[in-house]
Amino acid sequence: MSWYLEDGKDSDVVISSRVRLARNIKNIKFPRLAKEEELKNVLEMFKTNKIDKNLHFIKLSDLDTVMQSSLVEKHIISTDLLKASFGGILLNDDENIAIMINEEDHLRIQVMKPGFNLGDALGDALELDDKISEKIEYSFDEKYGFLTACPTNTGTGLRASVMLHLPALRITGKIGRVLDVVNKVNLNVRGVYGEGSEAVGDLYQVSNKTSLGLTEEEIVNNVEGIVKKLVEQERKAREYLKKQGLDFEDKVYRAYGSLVYAKKLSYLECAKLISIVRLGINMGIIKEIDSKKLNKISVFTKPATLQKCLKKEMTPEERDVERGNLIKQIIEK
Amino acid sequence: MKCQRCGNNKANVVYKQIINGEKTELFLCDKCANDLNLGMNFTFDFNDVFGAFFEEPTFVKTLEKQKNEICDVCGTTYDDFARTGVLGCENCYKVFANKLDNVLKRLHGNNRHVGRKIEKAKVLKDVKVKSKSKIEKLKEKLQEHVKNEEYEKAAQVRDEIKKLEAKDMERGE
Numbered sequence: 001m002s003w004y005l006e007d008g009k010d011s012d013v014v015i016s017s018r019v020r021l022a023r024n025i026k027n028i029k030f031p032r033l034a035k036e037e038e039l040k041n042v043l044e045m046f047k048t049n050k051i052d053k054n055l056h057f058i059k060l061s062d063l064d065t066v067m068q069s070s071l072v073e074k075h076i077i078s079t080d081l082l083k084a085s086f087g088g089i090l091l092n093d094d095e096n097i098a099i100m101i102n103e104e105d106h107l108r109i110q111v112m113k114p115g116f117n118l119g120d121a122l123g124d125a126l127e128l129d130d131k132i133s134e135k136i137e138y139s140f141d142e143k144y145g146f147l148t149a150c151p152t153n154t155g156t157g158l159r160a161s162v163m164l165h166l167p168a169l170r171i172t173g174k175i176g177r178v179l180d181v182v183n184k185v186n187l188n189v190r191g192v193y194g195e196g197s198e199a200v201g202d203l204y205q206v207s208n209k210t211s212l213g214l215t216e217e218e219i220v221n222n223v224e225g226i227v228k229k230l231v232e233q234e235r236k237a238r239e240y241l242k243k244q245g246l247d248f249e250d251k252v253y254r255a256y257g258s259l260v261y262a263k264k265l266s267y268l269e270c271a272k273l274i275s276i277v278r279l280g281i282n283m284g285i286i287k288e289i290d291s292k293k294l295n296k297i298s299v300f301t302k303p304a305t306l307q308k309c310l311k312k313e314m315t316p317e318e319r320d321v322e323r324g325n326l327i328k329q330i331i332e333k
Numbered sequence: 334m335k336c337q338r339c340g341n342n343k344a345n346v347v348y349k350q351i352i353n354g355e356k357t358e359l360f361l362c363d364k365c366a367n368d369l370n371l372g373m374n375f376t377f378d379f380n381d382v383f384g385a386f387f388e389e390p391t392f393v394k395t396l397e398k399q400k401n402e403i404c405d406v407c408g409t410t411y412d413d414f415a416r417t418g419v420l421g422c423e424n425c426y427k428v429f430a431n432k433l434d435n436v437l438k439r440l441h442g443n444n445r446h447v448g449r450k451i452e453k454a455k456v457l458k459d460v461k462v463k464s465k466s467k468i469e470k471l472k473e474k475l476q477e478h479v480k481n482e483e484y485e486k487a488a489q490v491r492d493e494i495k496k497l498e499a500k501d502m503e504r505g506e
Contacts, residue, residue, distance in 0.1 A: 030422055137451075141423075145450075147426050156448035212446060214448070
């Protein structure tokens with residue numbers, strides 16, 4: 001089963017955990033300035049060298065635009081990789097290991113886990129890192145560590161990030177203050193899909209800002225520490241909402257009703273409804289649907305993934321209708 | 334007021350730059366402002382603002398230095414880096430090391446890597462190369478002392494060589 005449909009530790013608040021390692025290959029210019037020939041060679045290196053038996057090599061130009069966008073929507077690749085002239089991916093069947101080739105750096109090793117599980121994600125990423133370094137020599141400096149195109153990634157090349165669902169903090173008006181605190185402790189926090197702190201579907205991503213001068217474990221521990229606090233705060237806010245009783249339950253069930261029975265649903269409206277329904281499920285209010293089904297709805301209603309799933313390209317208006325139909329199908333299954 | 338760049342003409346352009354809250358002002362004449370591309374055709378570019386983070390606090394200092402600083406592998410200049418925020422290749426880290434030390438410190442609060450290293454075998458190999466070359470140098474010195482019939486000094490050098498070789502043996506080289 002794809003990792004993003006599963007639940008993990010603290011899944012009531014934490015959607016997923018991700019670890020990324022940026023690496024470059026010794027004696028080859030970083031992708032932005034590398035010659036065509038060099039970039040082709042890098043792709044070839046990973047096509048012919050089997051890093052891990054579970055990883056499949058995909059040349060990005062072999063995928064159509066719907067497939068490409070769907071990978072972006074599922075956070076498996078970045079939009080920057082789509083702009084790369086010789087981009088590639090090493091991907092496993094569960095889609096929780098994705099190594100981007102020729103993005104800003106030659107390699108971006110990514111491991112994703114459902115729920116709150118940065119530790120395992122880091123362990124898996126470092127294991128892959130070892131396997132690659134057995135075959136390929138990295139750009140490495142004793143003083144600066146792993147050398148990356150952007151100095152914000154130099155050193156460990158590590159970005160540890162956690163995606164959180166914080167609807168109760170938003171509803172109770174506490175989200176702004178909570179996020180300010182996170183920004184002050186040298187971590188980044190941003191709304192997922194949204195502009196600035198405005199998050200679509202109350203999803204926020206917390207990650208480390210610095211990658212040099214700390215060990216990989218220290219970086220992960222710092223992020224974990226703050227995420228634990230955010231989880232606590234969100235749960236407290238949910239307790240407060242629960243005390244509102246019927247008034248709050250009514251709001252939750254109205255969202256559920258719209259999600260299930262609406263004939264036309266835009267992506268934005270759908271994302272907002274999913275957020276409230278997810279909150280309802282995790283607070284034990286909604287029992288008609290479980291979180292696995294909701295995860296499925298959440299992934300398959302995104303524009304490109306919806307088109308990929310129905311195997312046809314559609315206008316936004318057509319998509320709004322099909323989105324409603326697909327939700328009914330998933331719920332009735 | 335005279336232009337702070339050429340020191341001849343009257344200054345009639347003020348170039349203000351704020352980096353991390355630190356304000357720098359530069360008074361220039363029209364010609365110098367134009368030379369530096371700061372005149373009427375000065376374009377506001379997001380990358381320039383972002384790049385300010387990587388620039389040295391003193392504008393003049395940057396101008397003097399940037400001329401000689403170009404990466405001989407990828408052709409990136411420090412100016413390019415300040416504008417785009419990205420380096421071109423691993424060699425850039427050597428070429429711009431002096432400035433990067435500060436940039437990294439500002440970004441990360443630290444500029445020394447303490448995380449995982451590339452396989453130990455490779456690091457050991459480097460150490461071996463270093464100590465070998467030291468031994469070789471000492472051997473040359475020894476030859477010289479013998480040639481000059483400075484036997485006492487030669488004995489000292491010989492003992493030093495023995496010590497280094499014993500160290501290498503311990504490491505299993």
